[in-house]
Amino acid sequence: MAMPDHGRNPVPPWRRLDGTTVFFTLLALGAGGATWWLHGGAVFNQTLGRAVGLLAWITPVLLGALMVGAYMQRLIPRATMEHWLGGRSGLRGLVVATAAGAITPGGPFAAFPLVVGLYRAGASTPVCVSYITAWSVLGLNRALVWELPFLGPDLVLLRLLVSLPLPFLAGYLTVFLTRWQRP
Numbered sequence: 001m002a003m004p005d006h007g008r009n010p011v012p013p014w015r016r017l018d019g020t021t022v023f024f025t026l027l028a029l030g031a032g033g034a035t036w037w038l039h040g041g042a043v044f045n046q047t048l049g050r051a052v053g054l055l056a057w058i059t060p061v062l063l064g065a066l067m068v069g070a071y072m073q074r075l076i077p078r079a080t081m082e083h084w085l086g087g088r089s090g091l092r093g094l095v096v097a098t099a100a101g102a103i104t105p106g107g108p109f110a111a112f113p114l115v116v117g118l119y120r121a122g123a124s125t126p127v128c129v130s131y132i133t134a135w136s137v138l139g140l141n142r143a144l145v146w147e148l149p150f151l152g153p154d155l156v157l158l159r160l161l162v163s164l165p166l167p168f169l170a171g172y173l174t175v176f177l178t179r180w181q182r183p
Contacts, residue, residue, distance in 0.1 A: 069116055076121055081122035086122050093124065098133075103141070130168065
C-alpha cells in the first residue's frame, strides 16, 4: 500500500487502495449480496448489525495500537531503536522482541500495528518476526486468562517452556532466509 510522504508528496486517494483492500471489499459485498439473496433482508440486516457491532468493538483497540505504533516511530530515536532491535542487535534484539511479544496483550488488531511501528522505527525483520512469533505462541495474557484456568499450571508451564525457543528459531531462520533475498 502506498504511504504518504509526511505531507511533502501526498498520495492521491485512488492510490491508497491496494489489491487486498479491493479484494476484501468485493468479497464483503459479494457475501452481503449472497446473504440477502439466500436468506432475505431480515437476516441481512441482523448480520450487518453484528458486523457493525464488531467494528465498534475493534475500532478503539485498532486506533490505539495504530497511534502507539505511529508515536513510537517519533518518540524513540532511530539510533536507539537500531541499537536494541536493529539488524546488528543479534541475540539481544531477539530477547527484547520475544519478551515484548510475550507480554503484548490483545489480538492481531493490537500486535500487528505495533510491529509495523517497530519495523518503521528501525527494528530489523528478524526481530519483527520474533516479536510476532512470541506474541502468537507465548502470549502471557492469554496463558493467564484462558489457559491456566482450563488447563492447569503443569500443562501451561510445559507448553510455555516447549514454545520458548520458537521465537528465537523464527528470528534466526529469518536471518538465514533474508540473506538469500538480498542482491
